[in-house]
Amino acid sequence: MRIRILVTGGTFDKEYDELSGRLFFRETHVPEILRRGRCLLDVQMDTVMMIDSLDMDDAGRATIVERARACAEPAVVITHGTDTMVETARALAAAAIAGKTIVLTGAMVPYAFGSSDGLFNLGSALSFVQVLPPGVYIAMNGRPFPWDGVRKNRETGFFEPVNP
Amino acid sequence: MRIRILVTGGTFDKEYDELSGRLFFRETHVPEILRRGRCLLDVQMDTVMMIDSLDMDDAGRATIVERARACAEPAVVITHGTDTMVETARALAAAAIAGKTIVLTGAMVPYAFGSSDGLFNLGSALSFVQVLPPGVYIAMNGRPFPWDGVRKNRETGFFEPVNP
Amino acid sequence: MRIRILVTGGTFDKEYDELSGRLFFRETHVPEILRRGRCLLDVQMDTVMMIDSLDMDDAGRATIVERARACAEPAVVITHGTDTMVETARALAAAAIAGKTIVLTGAMVPYAFGSSDGLFNLGSALSFVQVLPPGVYIAMNGRPFPWDGVRKNRETGFFEPVNP
Amino acid sequence: MRIRILVTGGTFDKEYDELSGRLFFRETHVPEILRRGRCLLDVQMDTVMMIDSLDMDDAGRATIVERARACAEPAVVITHGTDTMVETARALAAAAIAGKTIVLTGAMVPYAFGSSDGLFNLGSALSFVQVLPPGVYIAMNGRPFPWDGVRKNRETGFFEPVNP
Numbered sequence: 182m183r184i185r186i187l188v189t190g191g192t193f194d195k196e197y198d199e200l201s202g203r204l205f206f207r208e209t210h211v212p213e214i215l216r217r218g219r220c221l222l223d224v225q226m227d228t229v230m231m232i233d234s235l236d237m238d239d240a241g242r243a244t245i246v247e248r249a250r251a252c253a254e255p256a257v258v259i260t261h262g263t264d265t266m267v268e269t270a271r272a273l274a275a276a277a278i279a280g281k282t283i284v285l286t287g288a289m290v291p292y293a294f295g296s297s298d299g300l301f302n303l304g305s306a307l308s309f310v311q312v313l314p315p316g317v318y319i320a321m322n323g324r325p326f327p328w329d330g331v332r333k334n335r336e337t338g339f340f341e342p343v344n345p
Numbered sequence: 346m347r348i349r350i351l352v353t354g355g356t357f358d359k360e361y362d363e364l365s366g367r368l369f370f371r372e373t374h375v376p377e378i379l380r381r382g383r384c385l386l387d388v389q390m391d392t393v394m395m396i397d398s399l400d401m402d403d404a405g406r407a408t409i410v411e412r413a414r415a416c417a418e419p420a421v422v423i424t425h426g427t428d429t430m431v432e433t434a435r436a437l438a439a440a441a442i443a444g445k446t447i448v449l450t451g452a453m454v455p456y457a458f459g460s461s462d463g464l465f466n467l468g469s470a471l472s473f474v475q476v477l478p479p480g481v482y483i484a485m486n487g488r489p490f491p492w493d494g495v496r497k498n499r500e501t502g503f504f505e506p507v508n509p
Numbered sequence: 510m511r512i513r514i515l516v517t518g519g520t521f522d523k524e525y526d527e528l529s530g531r532l533f534f535r536e537t538h539v540p541e542i543l544r545r546g547r548c549l550l551d552v553q554m555d556t557v558m559m560i561d562s563l564d565m566d567d568a569g570r571a572t573i574v575e576r577a578r579a580c581a582e583p584a585v586v587i588t589h590g591t592d593t594m595v596e597t598a599r600a601l602a603a604a605a606i607a608g609k610t611i612v613l614t615g616a617m618v619p620y621a622f623g624s625s626d627g628l629f630n631l632g633s634a635l636s637f638v639q640v641l642p643p644g645v646y647i648a649m650n651g652r653p654f655p656w657d658g659v660r661k662n663r664e665t666g667f668f669e670p671v672n673p
Numbered sequence: 674m675r676i677r678i679l680v681t682g683g684t685f686d687k688e689y690d691e692l693s694g695r696l697f698f699r700e701t702h703v704p705e706i707l708r709r710g711r712c713l714l715d716v717q718m719d720t721v722m723m724i725d726s727l728d729m730d731d732a733g734r735a736t737i738v739e740r741a742r743a744c745a746e747p748a749v750v751i752t753h754g755t756d757t758m759v760e761t762a763r764a765l766a767a768a769a770i771a772g773k774t775i776v777l778t779g780a781m782v783p784y785a786f787g788s789s790d791g792l793f794n795l796g797s798a799l800s801f802v803q804v805l806p807p808g809v810y811i812a813m814n815g816r817p818f819p820w821d822g823v824r825k826n827r828e829t830g831f832f833e834p835v836n837p
Contacts, residue, residue, distance in 0.1 A: 197618060199617040217462060291525065294622045300464040300468070304468030307469065309472050309476065312473065312477060335528070459785075459786060459787030547781060626709060628710075629710030629795065632797040633800040639816075639817065649711075651800070668713075
């Protein structure tokens with residue numbers, strides 16, 4: 182099974198700029214994570230954008246939807262900032278892309294900072310995408326959430342189930 | 346869904362003894378990995394043994410089978426050294442434990458060494474165990490292998506499919 | 510020889526707040542660095558303040574000078590943000606504290622981010638402070654600079670010699 | 674001041690071979706450590722050998738002595754396994770190399786394992802070598818020991834002073 186990874190940025194890919202002392206985006210760390218995970222899946226990766234998900238707007242979501250629809254693979258993993266991941270999942274679900282399993286994931290700690298949840302989460306998302314039926318899901322905190330059954334709790338930073 | 350993790354050691358949990366300069370086992374790193382992965386699954390963990398899988402014998406396998414059979418959870422993840430992981434999977438399959446999804450995983454690099462595949466692999470195994478039908482599987486290199494369709498290639502260190 | 514370490518914050522001690530996505534201060538990492546460095550020096554550590562050195566003002570500098578003067582040890586290491594480290598060194602020199610070797614150091618990358626220069630720099634500062642004659646110095650980039658012979662090049666992030 | 678670094682191996686440079694599960698030597702990590710430490714010293718590095726210091730013999734020590742004598746720099750740092758570091762320091766002292774400050778250092782935990790004392794120790798050794806008078810020293814645990822005033826305590830793994 183071939184898998185497409187669409188990279189959109191988020192905490193996952195933030196780095197520390199030692200000159201300005203700020204967090205910024207450079208290249209995605211997804212290829213390094215796949216190497217570290219010794220992943221042998223047939224993966225095709227595209228960097229669609231590199232933004233903080235607080236900056237994600239309708240045009241950005243339309244681009245992601247279009248890329249998810251256009252790709253040839255039936256399994257799509259999208260790395261995305263956690264703050265608006267649920268909204269992007271909703272836009273993907275609204276697009277009713279037939280026959281594809283789409284899993285969004287992200288990280289609460291940048292991969293570059295050593296103690297990130299990114300490696301665990303990408304391992305999780307790549308696994309769910311291989312076995313879940315077509316639909317749109319969020320993989321965070323070890324769980325697979327249906328797109329309409331989850332919210333991010335901003336007090337705790339954890340994703341939790343809600344009634345659709 | 347409740348998940349049982351059975352810890353048996355393997356490279357996953359090896360550490361460096363700074364006095365002797367040798368690798369050894371102390372405590373398992375699974376709880377630390379779950380914290381780093383910000384995992385919120387309902388997990389019950391038991392340390393069954395802490396051994397190099399080259400030292401795994403029939404008695405050890407019988408113990409693992411018994412623990413997998415006895416636990417109340419329908420989903421079981423077993424951390425295990427990679428060298429004889431397939432043999433233990435076979436013993437579990439031979440035991441024909443009804444109604445349980447059992448996923449074995451491990452690591453090629455100790456978790457304590459910073460660049461380990463352990464975090465990715467545990468994220469992967471915990472995901473597969475939630476969605477695969479009952480049976481015995483090996484989760485390595487991002488893939489879910491049926492117990493009788495996989496071998497470890499000792500030249501490359503990767504797991505690869507074989508015809509059952 | 511007893512050494513006093515005065516902690517004032519700086520990039521050295523910044524951490525990532527996973528809820529807000531911002532860098533902040535919590536506890537200093539100096540004790541952890543000393544443990545990792547397996548340091549057996551007779552060190553007494555005080556957290557004087559925990560601030561970004563861009564927020565360091567005259568009152569803050571006066572506090573640092575007072576603490577450096579008041580402590581019993583003849584060797585003082587001060588961890589400090591790099592942006593205004595030279596100014597604080599100048600304030601210490603102006604105070605003309607007799608008989609003490611004072612070494613300021615810091616980091617360009619937070620210790621918590623894994624690839625920090627903090628461990629190297631603290632090893633360096635603790636070494637210089639044991640052997641340099643009384644005076645005020647900055648230890649960065651492996652070098653011991655006299656307080657009036659150095660500036661931080663903000664383009665490169667490196668400290669470089671200037672004529673006093 | 675120009676500094677020569679002579680690399681001889683030791684725990685400092687050990688890595689984990691994921692196929693055999695053993696520790697081995699590949700390339701030295703000294704250049705990476707210098708980069709991480711953002712070191713701007715004028716350093717010339719030679720890999721003299723890459724061995725466990727338990728395998729260091731008289732011929733090896735003679736080679737190290739010869740290289741320390743032959744190099745043009747007045748400051749020499751030698752990375753060396755800790756087990757026989759004191760013996761090599763003695764051989765260097767016996768050679769009575771005039772006008773050079775020679776500092777040996779090492780690590781108790783491999784640099785590649787993330788929690789190593791190597792970064793701290795190299796920062797320390799490179800600092801001592803710039804300011805100590807000519808002679809042979811060991812820099813471990815944050816301290817500068819004269820070659821004839823130190824031993825490694827094999828129970829604790831720490832270096833401690835002894836009467837010459």
